[in-house]
Amino acid sequence: MLKDITIGQYFPGNSPVHRLDPRMKLVLTTVYIVMLFIASTPLSLVVGILFLAVVYPVSRVPVGMMIRSIKPIIPIILLTGILNMFFIDGDILWQWWFLKITDRGLTMAVLMSVRIICLIAGTSLLTYTTSPIALTDGLEQLFGPLKRFRVPVHEVAMMMTIALRFIPTLIEETDKIMSAQKARGADLESGGIMQRVRALIPILIPLFVSAFRRAEELALAMECRCYHGGENRTRMHVLRMGAIDAVSLIFTGACLAGVILVNIYGAGWL
Amino acid sequence: MAIIRTENLNYIYGVGTAFEKSAVTNINLEIEQGEFVGIIGHTGSGKSTLIQHFNGLLRPTSGKVYIDGQDIWEKPKEIRKFRFKVGLVFQYPEYQLFEETVYKDIAFGPTNMGLTKDEVDERVLEAAGLVGLKDKHMRKSPFELSGGQKRRVAIAGVMAMRPDVLILDEPTAGLDPRGRDMILGEIQRYHIQNKNTVLLVSHSMEDIARYAHKVLVMNRSEVFLYDNVEAVFAHAREIADMGLAVPQITRICIALRDMGYNISPETYTVESAKEQILALLGGR
Numbered sequence: 334m335l336k337d338i339t340i341g342q343y344f345p346g347n348s349p350v351h352r353l354d355p356r357m358k359l360v361l362t363t364v365y366i367v368m369l370f371i372a373s374t375p376l377s378l379v380v381g382i383l384f385l386a387v388v389y390p391v392s393r394v395p396v397g398m399m400i401r402s403i404k405p406i407i408p409i410i411l412l413t414g415i416l417n418m419f420f421i422d423g424d425i426l427w428q429w430w431f432l433k434i435t436d437r438g439l440t441m442a443v444l445m446s447v448r449i450i451c452l453i454a455g456t457s458l459l460t461y462t463t464s465p466i467a468l469t470d471g472l473e474q475l476f477g478p479l480k481r482f483r484v485p486v487h488e489v490a491m492m493m494t495i496a497l498r499f500i501p502t503l504i505e506e507t508d509k510i511m512s513a514q515k516a517r518g519a520d521l522e523s524g525g526i527m528q529r530v531r532a533l534i535p536i537l538i539p540l541f542v543s544a545f546r547r548a549e550e551l552a553l554a555m556e557c558r559c560y561h562g563g564e565n566r567t568r569m570h571v572l573r574m575g576a577i578d579a580v581s582l583i584f585t586g587a588c589l590a591g592v593i594l595v596n597i598y599g600a601g602w603l
Numbered sequence: 604m605a606i607i608r609t610e611n612l613n614y615i616y617g618v619g620t621a622f623e624k625s626a627v628t629n630i631n632l633e634i635e636q637g638e639f640v641g642i643i644g645h646t647g648s649g650k651s652t653l654i655q656h657f658n659g660l661l662r663p664t665s666g667k668v669y670i671d672g673q674d675i676w677e678k679p680k681e682i683r684k685f686r687f688k689v690g691l692v693f694q695y696p697e698y699q700l701f702e703e704t705v706y707k708d709i710a711f712g713p714t715n716m717g718l719t720k721d722e723v724d725e726r727v728l729e730a731a732g733l734v735g736l737k738d739k740h741m742r743k744s745p746f747e748l749s750g751g752q753k754r755r756v757a758i759a760g761v762m763a764m765r766p767d768v769l770i771l772d773e774p775t776a777g778l779d780p781r782g783r784d785m786i787l788g789e790i791q792r793y794h795i796q797n798k799n800t801v802l803l804v805s806h807s808m809e810d811i812a813r814y815a816h817k818v819l820v821m822n823r824s825e826v827f828l829y830d831n832v833e834a835v836f837a838h839a840r841e842i843a844d845m846g847l848a849v850p851q852i853t854r855i856c857i858a859l860r861d862m863g864y865n866i867s868p869e870t871y872t873v874e875s876a877k878e879q880i881l882a883l884l885g886g887r
Contacts, residue, residue: 506698509693510699513696513698513699514711515686516660516691516693516761517699517711517712517715517760518683518764520683520715534701535701535711538701539699539701543698
């Protein structure tokens with residue numbers, strides 16, 4: 334039951350998108366977000382959609398996954414769409430009582446909805462194609478320069494890595510404890526809210542105890558191997574940029590340029 | 604009548620995902636009331652998945668499970684009834700303890716059954732006695748006890764529900780030989796006293812040969828054998844080929860037989876081996 338939850342939602346694969354350097358992917362995702370927000374006309378947003386239309390097939394992540402990532406934010410999309418539609422001034426197309434739809438409102442509503450959908454679909458692609466560990470590695474290196482300002486980048490990255498590493502373990506542990514308590518007749522599925530909260534105690538206490546035990550064991554194991562974070566650590570997998578990174582950079586750059594050009598000259602073409 | 608019966612039981616993990624995997628395949632089993640059954644098999648052979656079907660923790664992908672002749676999934680809302688009938692002790696059960704005192708922890712199951720306070724009290728004390736817990740332990744926090752004692756508390760917690768069937772998943776994992784013998788002895792005493800069915804999952808053929816009447820061998824999600832201990836150890840070679848260790852004494856007897864001595868390769872107790880060897884020596 335709990336096993337069905339996918340956290341980090343990594344979708345293993347070996348496509349060019351998967352093989353991209355995580356640092357490059359993080360940068361390009363940021364560029365893509367910027368691209369979406371400077372796209373001010375419907376036509377320039379089409380460039381943003383085209384970007385996804387190219388990258389998703391290349392990544393071989395099923396379209397179903399993209400739809401699944403959008404599902405939870407449908408209410409937000411609807412809300413922004415409706416608010417934009419009714420509350421932006423312009424030439425009135427339809428009116429009833431205090432509600433009115435204007436041409437500019439309608440354009441903005443579509444623009445904003447498409448923008449949010451692209452935003453989620455684009456950033457989901459990052460987590461679909463990058464393992465959580467690669468992601469923290471990339472983040473650590475990208476934020477590396479902050480070490481000069483005494484920001485504990487390595488420590489934070491290590492904490493993230495450990496936390497991610499333990500999510501599946503703790504889920505499994507929770508599953509086991511739940512089964513064990515259910516075997517003793519614990520009723521987790523029925524009763525009022527107070528009863529349900531109380532029913533969680535037999536699960537949470539053993540879970541906390543085991544989490545602390547694991548943390549202690551891990552700390553001990555790390556110390557036994559002389560771990561001390563920070564300076565002069567080398568890595569087993571050194572991140573290196575390659576040809577695909579260059580290609581993807583050029584492609585994304587071209588899309589960004591496309592968005593800017595369409596923004597400036599596109600109005601004339603419509 | 605069989606206390607546990609399965610009919611074409613199948614269970615597939617992760618149905619509809621890329622990680623679909625059949626954990627138990629087409630299991631047809633009948634386990635009689637009052638039997639002491641040992642279950643052996645590799646890690647990943649489907650033992651744990653199978654036993655979790657007997658008390659309804661897992662719902663079969665297809666097929667049926669009958670406890671005492673009743674299809675347990677006929678009314679899914681009443682599945683708890685079967686959880687009390689079939690008590691399941693998981694691997695490393697000491698990690699499920701949570702109450703302030705040992706007494707309260709053992710009482711968790713019986714209390715969930717909705718018994719009266721006196722009845723709960725009686726069952727808790729009985730179960731505690733069975734696993735050798737003393738009065739002085741009962742008021743302690745379970746977290747203060749040693750590993751072996753914690754495990755006894757957890758096992759007592761299931762015994763206190765007085766299930767018709769008691770299933771234990773490797774109850775001796777990680778214990779020293781003395782702790783192992785004590786816990787198995789307690790389980791045997793419980794079995795003899797209550798005459799109920801016990802299913803014991805174990806990696807140790809020695810333990811199974813010593814305590815069980817029948818053996819269920821699982822291999823690659825299927826039942827390889829389910830028969831009396833003697834009959835199963837007649838297949839000692841096949842079992843060894845599956846990578847499972849047969850009892851040391853059986854291995855010695857097989858080796859002696861290969862050397863040309865007239866010793867039954869189905870020997871699985873030291874006593875029987877001793878008699879045969881003495882007979883051979885005496886015959887000279």
